[in-house]
Amino acid sequence: MFVIALLALLAFGFSSVAPASATSSLKPSNPPVPNPAPPITTINGSPLTISINPMNLAMAVAYEGRQQFYDGFDGGTFVGFDGLVFGSSPSGSYLNPYPFIPFSQSPVTGTGTAADPFQMTTSVWVGEMPVRLTQVTSYVNGDLRYRMDFTVQVITPDKTDEGFPPITLFHGADLDMNFPGNTLGEGYGVYENGIVGERSEDRQYLAGFQAISPPAEKYMEADYALFWDAIGTDEILGPGFDNTVDSEYGDGGAGLQWTCKLDEPAPYATSCTISMYGVFGPVPLEKEKEKEKAAADIYIVQRPTPNYGVGAGEIVEYEVEVSNRGLGSAKNVVLKMPFDPAILELLDAVSDDGAWVTEVGDGYLIIKTPGLGARNDKAQTVAKIKIKIRFRVREGIALWTPLANRITFEWKDSAKNGKGSSNITMLIVAEANDQREALPMSVDPAAGPVGTVFTFTSQYFLPREPITVWYNTPEGSVSAGPTYKADEDGNLIVTFSNEGLEPGTYSMVFRGNWSELTMTVPFVIE
Template sequence: MMLLAGILVAATASPAAAVPITSAGPLTRVEIGPLLNCAVSYAGDAQPQFFGDTACATLLAVGGTLFGPAVIPFGSGASPRTAFTAVSQSPVTGGGTSEDPYTIVTVVRLGATDLSITQTDSYVVGREAYRTDVTVTNSGTVPRSGLLYRAGDCYLQDSDWGFGSADPATGAVACVAGVDDGHGTTVGGPRIEQWVPLSPGSRFMEGYYHDVWSRIGAQLEFLDTCACDAFLDNGAGLSWSIEIPPGGSVTRSHLTNFSPQGRVPLTLTKTVDRPSVSAGGVARYTITVHNPNTVAADLASITDALPEGFTYRPGSTTGATGADPSVDGQGLTWEGPFVVPAEGTLSLSFAVTVGSVPGKRLNEASAESGSFVVLPTGPTAPVTVLEGPVPTTTTYTGAASVQYSDPVAVSGALLGPNGEPVAGRILGFVLGTQSASAGPTDVGGSASTELAVTQAPGSVSTVQAGFAGDDAYGRSSDTAGFSIEREECTLAYEGETRAAGGSPATLAARLGEPDLSLGDRSGKSVTFAVTGPNGEATLEAITDALGDASVSVELQPGTYGVEVAFAGDGFYLPCGTTTSTELTVMDAGPAKVTGGGHISAGGRTSVAFEVIRDERGLRGQLQVVARDPKGRFHAGDVLGFEVWGDTATWWGTGAWNGVPGYAFAVRVVDRGPPGRGGSDTVSILVLSPLGMTVYSSGGPQPLEGGNLSVR
C-alpha cells in the first residue's frame, strides 16, 4: 500500500507523546499512544511491526458511534470514527520480570458518554508477546452494550504483504510472513504476528487490511474468518461483544505475539475426576499442557490456584513430577524444568481435600516458560461441594406478557432459608405447553433465558419458575400471572411495478413483523386495492408459510396505484402499506435498442449493446469493458425488456472475466441524434452470483464517442 494523505479520520488537537517500553527484546519497543494506538519493534527488523508504525489500535463501537484513535495510518475504513479523549497515561513501571513486568496504564474517555477505557499493556523481557488488558467502565445509570476491537495492519518481516492463519480451538489469529519456496513461489513461512485471546467470547478476522478496518467501521463483529491462503496486504484482529452494567466494568484481555520461528502459544486444560463431592471429601485434578509447535517447549513452573477452603494432599502428585508443590495460601507451584514434547502433551495430577461450604467451585491453572507463551486455563474444572438439602425459595422475576411469536425473557431467583442467593443451579420455566431451563444461577441467585412463544394469544394465564433440587438444596417453585397478546405486523408490496400489456400483472405482498422473531403467517387473507384509469378493483390472496401472497390480474396499459391491507385475526393486529405503489402497464409491442460508445464512470468504460423484441421473441447482447474495477462483461441472455418513451431497461445474465452466473441490468435514455436535446445516458449494474456488486456506473452517465437508439 502507499501512505496517502487523508488518513486523519477525525481532526483533534495534537495528543501527548506516546509512552514506549524499551528493552533488550526480542520486543525492543512496545509503545502505546495516549489515544490507544500501538506500535511494536522487533529485534533485527528494519521496520516496525505495523504499517506506518501505529496502524494498531483499540476501538469501541457503542450506541451507533465508533470511538478510536484520531489517526490510524491508512485506516480510513474504520470510519466514521470519533476520536477518544485522552485522560491520562502513566510512565513505564515495573522491572520487566514475570513477577513485575514493564507496564503502561492509559485512560481515555468516550466523548460525552459515561464510558471510559483503562488499558494496561505489559511486557516481560525475553518474551515474544506482550499483554493487553482493556477495561471498559460505565459510570452511568443504565447498562451499555458495545463491540470492542483490537486490530492492526500487519507489516511483518519488513513486508506489507503476507498470508494468514487461525486456530479455532484458541481463537487466535495471525498474519504470516511470505517466503520463497526455492522455486520462485511465495508461500507461508514460519514467522507470525498473532492476536491470542485470553478472555472468552472473542471472534477473529484476517484478510485484506482495508476489509478489516471497514468491518470495524461498519460496527460489525468479526465472524471467525481468515483469508489464510491468500498472499495480500493483510491485517487481523479480535472483537468482543460486551455488556457493561451501570456503575460497573468489564475487562477483555489478549496477547500480541511476534515469533520468527512461528511459535504459537501453549494451552492448558484442567479437569476434575468427579462433578460433585461431599464436604471434606477428596477430588483429584489433572492439568494438561498442550504444545502444538513442531519443537519441544520448556516450562519453568506449573501453578494452580485452589478454590477457597480446598487444601493440597501431600504426596499425591503424579505425572510430570512426583514432588510436592510449594504452597502459598491457595496457590500451588511445581518448579521445573518440565519438557512438553513437540506436538504433544504433558500432564500433572494431584489430589485435594475439598472445603466445607456447599456450592460450585472452580479451579485455575497457569504455567511459565522462558521462550513460549502459555495460555492459562481461566476458571474451569467445576466441582460441587455437597451438604444435605437446604430449603430454598424460587421467585419468578421475568416478564408478565409478550406478543405472539416474540421471545420473552423469563427469569427467576433462587434463595436459601435466610434470603442468601444460591449460585450454580439450574432453574426451569413452564409457560403453557412450552418449557425452558436457565442457569446456572449467578452470584445473586438469578438465572434467565428467552423463550420464543408459539402459543396463541389468550391461551396462557400463568408462568411457573422452579428449581428441581439436588443433594445440597431442596426443591421450590413459584407461579405468576402471564398473558400472550396479539402481535403487530407489517405488510409490504413486493409485486410488479412495471408490466407488459396483454399479459397478467402479478400483485404480491409479504406479511411480516417489526422484529426478527416470526410467527405462523400462513393462511392470512390479504386485500389488494388497485386504482387506475377505469376506477378501483379489489382482489384477495392467501399467504403461504413465508407470509407471501400474490394474485394475477390483466390490466390495460396505463398507470395504477396499488395498496395492500390485512384486517387482522386472532394472532395479528391489522396492518397495511402506508403508501400507494405505482404500477405501470406498458405496451408490449415490437421494440429495438442499439448503441455503443463509452462512459467515464470508474475511468473509461466501453459499452456496446443491442436488444430486440419482435415476432421471433426477445434477444440481445451486451459488452462492457471496464478499467476500474478492471474487467470484461459479456451477456447474451436477456431475461426482460421494457421500453417507455425514450427510455429502455433490460436485464439478464452473462460472464464477468469469462466466469458465468453474473446478473446485469441496463437502463438507457435516447436524447435523439448527437447534438440535439442533450446527451444520451447509460446506467449499468453487474452483480456476482452472491449478489455482490462487481461493477456499477454509479447511476446514469453520458454516452460519449457514440450514440444509441430506442425504437
C-alpha cells in the first residue's frame, strides 16, 4: 500500500483534497459576528520567539531563530466539539478543520522579565458555536519554556437534559527539531518529567509540551501523519491521543489533550481553565543515560548489475551495502537474502570488509557482518560494509520472469537492537542484459491539458530514505523540487499540478540520497 509523502506544497504545484461537509446540532440562534482579522502577533524573546496566528491559533516557535515547527506554523491549539474539530490545517495531513472566528488579539505587553513577562492574549469563537476560547501566551527572556493559559467559556449555554457536550482541547505540533548540529525534521519520541515530545539526534535538545494544571488527560508522540489523524480527518474529530510515544528515530508530532466537561456538577459550570508549558532548547541527558541509549540505525541497499534486465544463462552481481546512520555502534548485522533456486544459481558471496556467509538454505542466503561504528557527525561519515553476491540465471527461464527480492535483516547494539528491510529490486529476465542509468517509474495520467494533476509513483527506494525530486523541461532546463522521504516500505507518491507550464514533453525524476537510485518517467502537457 502506497503512502502519500506530501499532500500540499504550493510552490511545487501541489493541491489538497476538499473536505467532506459536516454539520452540528449546536449552532446558536445568534452566531457571533467576526471581527476584522488581526495580524500575526509575535513575542520577540530570547532564545525563544513565539508567534500566534489569531485566525486559526496556529503557532510558530523558534529557538535562536531556528523554527521548531514544520513549515513554520504546523502547530498550535485545536478544539474538538460535538464531533467536529476547529483550528488550522497542517501541511502533509488530512486534517482540514473548521475555522475559528477571531474575537480579539492584544498587542504584546511586558518587558520580558520574571516580574513583567512578555504577554499576549488571543480570543476566538469556536466556529459559530456559543463557545469562546481565550489563550494567554507569556514568556520570560532566558527561559527555555513559554507558558500558555487557556480559558474555554460557554457564552450562551443551552442546557438540556443531556447537558452540554464536552469540549476537547489539543495543543501540539509537527516538531522540526531544528537544533544546531542535528538532522532537521527528526527525533526520538520521549515522555520524561511530564514532557511529551522529542529528543534531537544527539539527544542534547528537547522539544515538547508539559501540563501545569490540570494534568493532561492524554498525551501522544507519533509519526506526524498519525499524530494529526488522532486530532481529526478533514473537519471530523478524531479518536484523540492514546498515551503512547514512538521512541524510534523519525519525523514525529507531539502534544497534550484535555477535556472540559461543562455539564457537571450542577449548577453547570460555564468555563474551564488549562495551563501548560512549551519546552524548546538544550536539556542534556546525563552522560551515562545518553551512552546507554545510543542506538545503531542500520540501512541496507542492494544494487544489482545489470539493474533492469538479465538474460537467461547470464550472471547478475549484487552489491549489498550495509551502513550505520545511528549514534550508537552495531555489534553485528545478520542479513537474509531470498532467491528462487529454480531460477537462480548461487555462485559466490564475498566481502573485503569481514562479512561472511553463515548459511545457505533452500531459497535463502544468510550473511553476518562484523560490528559497525557509530555515525561520525564531525567527519560527516557513516560506517559501511560491502558484500558482493553473484547469481547465474538458469537456462530456459521464461522472458519477463521477475527476479525482484528484498533483503531482511536484524542487528544488535547496546540499546534495544533493531530490524529492517532493504530496497526491492526491479530486475526481470530479458532477452539480453539491460543496464540503465535511470529506471522507469509510473505516472497517471501520462498526458493531460493544463490543469491536470499528475501522480508519480515508485516503490523501489530504501525505507525512510530522503529523495530529491526535480523535473526537466522540454527546453532541457531543470526545475528543482523539494526533498521527500520514502515511507516504511520504500514507497513514494508525489502529486504534481502543471499550472503555469507550457505544453510539451517533460520528465519527472526521483533520486535516492542513500541508495543512489534514479527513477524517471516522461509526461506530456497538451
